Amino acid sequence: MIIDEGLHDVPYVIEQTDLPLLVRSDTRQFLRETDVVEGGRPECFGWWDEKKREIVWSASSAGYDKDKRTLKLQPGEHPALEPTGAEARLLSGKTVALRSSFSILRDRLADYDAERAAKITGVHAKVIRRFAREFAQARSAIIYSGAACAKILHGDLVARAQILMAALTGNNGRPGGGWQEMTFFELDGKILSAFVENVCDLKADDQAGIWGALTQMGQQQAASPTYISGSMMRLQDAGTRSEQLNPAYNDPTLPRSPEQFLKEALARGDVHNHPGSELSSPEIIFNMFGNPFRNSRMGGxxxxxxxxxxxxxxxxxxxxxxxxxxxxxxxxxxxxxxxxGVKYSVAYPPYFHLGDKVVEPLGESKSDWGILALLAERVSAEARRRGVTTVKGYRGRPYDLTRTHERYSDKGRLDPEKILRLILELSPATKGITLEALRANKGVARYTGVSQLGKMWCGTTEDYKVDEPLVAFLDMSIRKRPWPTSTGRQQFYLDHSIFLEVGEELPVHKEPPRAGGRYPLTLTCGHTRWSIHSAWRDLDILLRLQRGEPVIFVNPDDARARGVADHDYTAVHNDLGYFLVRAKLTPGIRPGQVHIYHAWLSTQFVDGRDNDSICPSPIKVTQLAGKHGHIVNEIGWYEVGQNDRDTKVDFRKHVA
Amino acid sequence: MGKRQLAMVMDLNKCLGCHTCTVACKQLWTRDEGMEYMWWNTVNTMPGRGTPRDWEQMGGGFREGEAQPGRLPRRAEFGEAWKFDHEGSYYGGQGDASHLGIKGGSPDWGPNWEEDEGGGKYPNSFHFYMPRICNHCTHPACVEACPRGAVEKREEDGIVTVNEDRCRGYRFCQSACPYKKMYFNHQKKVAQKCIFCFPRIEQGVAPACARQCPGRVRFVGYRDDEAAPIYKLVDKWKVALPLHPEYGTEPNVFYVPPVGPVSYGADGDIDESKPRIPDEYLVSLFGPKALDALVTLKAEREKKRTTGASELMDLLIAYEWKNMFGGFDRSPEAVSVIHWRKKS
Known part of the structure; x- marks a missing residue:
């Protein structure tokens, strides 16, 4: 509708997105310079110039000459959004027809008129049309996305469609506009103090030194990662594999079983943190900063x-x-x-939040840092005593145990306060902010700048001004710096073979899977306001302001149809089993929906079975893609995840 | 009539039901023996039966100046302070069979039992949150009902308190209060209630429920302070109204009624003229003036949206929290000595 009615922002789309780029009709992959030019630049993509009637290589491309990369079009350049008669002569001598990804998108969008969208969503077509027009015509409109990839199987498609809408309407870069998830004021000092040896010797004014340390750290990680994806590990030894890989719980249109996709990705090494022999179920588990029983689906x-x-x-x-x-x-x-400690450095409250110590730890408890320091000290001493020096770490990486404490504490120079001072000193976002100043101002200070890392990962922007709202992505929309993708543009067309195979090269709608079996209702979940995840979920004073035990919220019509009354014990069940909860009836819940707020401890359920125990969390096969431009399997970048909100259930009155 | 009257305004358009107020009050005032079940501050999802359950049907107050009969709320209608078996669950050696349940039976009511239930029919469902404290009425039924003169309305600020030394636990005050905001301490056998945090007020500190509200819902100040928000919201803009004015006690807590969303027709039409919260429901709570208040609120919202300027909306948005408290903006930290409890 937005395109049909001409409400899309053509200059933005041409400059900032991959939609004008050319796609080969034979392979459905982007045309790359290497396809047509001997010795061409890899990851260099082109558009069809409508005046010159020829291919022009986009200066935004990741493989373009490094110093000349930009989104800015040169005078005389006229990328065609929907080229006609575009073709290329390949190195093989064959000629292939070319289309822009925009024109492929346009064909696809024909399937989604407002009536079809109404059928899918249950929202009336009139409302969809009104929303689309208002969004497109607003001075600025924002989609603040809080739940997608880690919540539903096709969350990535949902997020890509949302970003597409924000891009088509040119909202990115407008104050209060665009698509945002979590923009962080990344604190470089936090990463440096955690990972860099001799961090105490780094100086804030030596930006080259800091950048060097970060680069070295990144290279080390890439060469020999010390990190194993929790989701991959779970597939191996958490007893969840058969549910997570069950084709019946996954996208029914997949041409192959999820298991085959997984095996192929592991064989190709696209997922670097695969469970090799060295990763068999651990003999010793040292768990910290997390509660895997609660925060994993089927964690029990x-x-x-x-x-x-x-x-x-x-x-x-x-x-x-x-x-x-x-x-x-x-x-x-x-x-x-x-x-x-430091609290979340999220951009929507653009303030550094100090969490200060106001009372001594209770009983035998100690700060996390202090506990680990004591352990490190003991490990080093014990290694020396036993004459054990270098051991093999993950993937055979050598590690000198006698130096554990020395490295952890930077030769005894670190302690929690020193670390906090280092974070403040070494992070551009907190330049000029001291611990003393924070303490004098109740622990709060406005960020003074943005980090190099934050700009790359998190959408913050060089044009940040203290006392003005942060507008994300200005580096791209104003300064015309390429986006961190293969094409250097907001990239909607993904030509990795898995995406092509499963028909997700562009954002499409796919029916939710029948995760858990063929049941008529959908189990949804959300953050509770009674706790921060499971912390304080079992506090008496707050439980008294609820019903004291886990509840589900259901629509009164669904409850009536099942003979369930308010506060009845109810078994919510599917193929995986059931959990018992009290029912609360409310018209605020959509018919067909069963809602439970998250983070109840399993002991709070009457028989210990919790809602996570019936969520099969099918794996999304496109998350197994890797080694393809910006689609690379990296920590915090692109990984296999979990989901819970496609879980199909029914419920019945439980009689004890 | 006392010299001055303290008052509070709560903007129901901003309350998100987080209960920070409830917990702030609980931690400060009602942790002693016999007070466990008391919540001087409650927040309930509306429409609903509230706390104590069905309190609006319990009578009390005045009609045309005549005291009305009221009934005593029962313990079960407030709900008990449930206890949980933490010890047994964590250290009882039951392993995965352990259960952190409510000790001793299964309650059927509590202070926030109907949370997030509300009314209407999907997709035109609606709910809003209504925090309640003692209304510190100008014509308090509890004061008049007490044969001992134990319930006092303070001359200097109109705060209603119980003199526990005089109270003999007759509980007439509880029946008489039409808002059922008088509690009974079954251990000490005395009536207890919200004291508008007078020890804080005396030091220039706003009540804890207001000061700690993260939604900036609550305004505090003297009723007659024309420069402060209470007067402006109640008397000048007339958008803040007492709950159940027909109870005849002249409350000094006022509510800005919720505007709520508009209704959504089966044919997909969004009818801006038809509110989802029925007008008659708001009138049943706040009287006929609720509709005038809604008209004013909507007009001023529109004015703010289009011109960027509206005194009323600026007040309600509360850009500066200090402006909400009519001078009671000292930090509790800055007050060196507050005698929170009477020395025994």
Missing amino acids: RLAQTRFRNARLIVDLTLRMDDTARHSDILLPTAAPYEKL
């Missing part, structure tokens, strides 16, 4: 699998959560007000 199965197989389980924790209950040794950590 760990008790019978990974945790049962381990010889020793140590948990660094601040409370008796489900993971703590299944551990051998608990190392009690200080609670937030008992230690120095």
